[in-house]
Amino acid sequence: MERSPLFCRRAGTGTGFLELTFFLQQMINGVALGSLYGLIAIGYTMVYGIIRLINFAHGDVMMMGCYFAYFGILMFSLPWGASFVAAMVLTAILGVLIDKGAYVPVRHAPRISALITAIGVSFLLENLGLVVFGGRPKGFTTPDMFAEVYEIAGLMIPALVLWTPLITLILLSGILFIIHRTKAGRAMRCISHDMETTRLMGVDVNRVISITFAVGSAAAAAGGIMWAMRYPEINPLMGIIPGLKAFVAAVLGGIGNVTGAMLGGLLLGLAEILLVALMPEIAGYRDAIAFGILIFILIFRPTGLMGSKLPE
Template sequence: MEIIQQLINGISLGSIYALIALGYTMVYGIVKLINFAHGDVFMVGAFIGFYSITILELGFFPALLISMAVCAIFGVLIERIAYKPLRNATRIAALITAIGVSFFIEYGTIYIRGAQPEAYPSNVLPSETINIFGLSIGSQSLLILAVSLILMMLLQIIVHKTKIGKAMRAVSYDTEAAKLMGINVDNTISATFAIGSALAGAAGVIFGTYYTKIEPLMGIIPGLKAFVAAVLGGIGIIPGAMVGGLLLGVIEGLVSGFGFSLWRDGVVFIVLILILIFKPSGLFGKNVKEKV
């Protein structure tokens, strides 16, 4: 029963990883950039949600929407200021810039508000316990999973059913051909950053309500784990990021269930090493031959 309990907790945690991983995979799919500042957008989202709840005295869902909106704008600003000038630069230059932006956000946050942690109020979401077949499942876990799944389904609808989604897929497939067809590539890339950052902001608020404690460097480990989830599923593939995130959460839950909770973080990177050795294209990816 303990293992099943940890499995349920792992699915809730995995849904948070999946939301962050979607931002990594969407940006990589279009501009072939690993946006290492993405974990810090998640952190900013957590703080915006916290201040919305404590200072503006809003409920969970209004705080979630505000956090998503602000993080979407923040993501577009990062793209326009830091990445757009490097659109035709080498990949290593863009990667180093992404790491620099990450440090700038982390220590900028510490400079503005200090390094002290904050705690989300415990009454943000109802914390009732539901008993199903002898299992005690928290209503928070179910609500978090439901919100995450709804956001993932909305993303699928945006990508496959809307005009901007079609533009994103076209740019991802062939940027030059998309330009010739009249698609505004710059706006499409900005929209991708906006959507990915909004999902990271939502993940930040969900994480804060679930784990309570937030602090300026909180985005580092979840950000790295979400990157592993994106690689596990096949980076650049949206369903892969969802499955990779959920799978990683389940693996962490099972490791804790078997009494190896100290190895939770280590196991994630063992998974990364194994996937890079045996299936570098990820679970959903296909091997692509490139001329060198």
């Protein structure tokens, strides 16, 4: 359910100006939500691109990132900046541990076995979260810097909505730099073409896959923390829906393609916000929109927008 303070019902019969500001407001809101989907989708798409595994646990990794940040602020009274960075680092480590502990042993098993393992890991994280953190949602404190509300030309824009796309853009450039300009990134691109040949070339494939998990998980943690600030509470099951939608975003953009994942996320975010804003009566079906889009794409353009090949 949408509980964002940004969400407002269509303002009845407004003047043309009101209609325009309303539309702009929703657009900005959609971009902010979409960049969160995009950030989470990057982890899916990178992992899938390399080892052809839908990392079902990705949404739950995001959830763990939120809890790391929460405990960083609350228990160790870290400043929020340090706490967020620490959370990203810890989440990256968690991603690597999941890969080493659960996915490496099934790497050469049939694909379905790996997929079932991923579902198992997802449930393990959710239930460990319930056991360790408790099922009651916890309030997530938004730093003052993001809590302000700017008024620009009649638009009421919370700082978070402006910061989210900006931070996303910075992280996206960083990830693209890693993929296209570093040695590890080149190895990632090689593995996605042909893992065995890359191994024969002397590349430590498992290390590169670990780096992929680390980068994807850190991006998910960043997305998760901004998600938690947007809906200011966290709970152990919060990762499920954003995780699924981010996967849809990854497919929408063409799986395996990082820029595509970001575009897919933006499109999905805009579609959700605008559809609900223009037709408030379908607000209850909001969570179904993403899957409607997914089914539509898979029927009419199974390769996604950026046109990567659909694997068997």
